[in-house]
Amino acid sequence: MSHLMNEDLARAQMAARLGEAQQLRVAGNLARARRLSRKAERAAQQARLALARAL
Template structure:
């Protein structure tokens, strides 16, 4: 009985950890894409100035 409860709690904690990691990765991807977008915009500006 206790073994099943412990196993269920462990599975739940594992699920929570995976969800947390997924959220963290999504936030990181958003940050990186925003950075890339800014860099592209600056490159376009620099190119326009050079021409």
């Protein structure tokens, strides 16, 4: 059950970072947006790994 909570947390963090990245792109801050996007990609990868380990 805890792996589901970890997955939900990773998804929430990823969604928040993607939202921040989108807002920053609109504001023209592309360098920070790219960093946040990479963090979101890493969070998604970690969530997939955690799910794979749990199965």
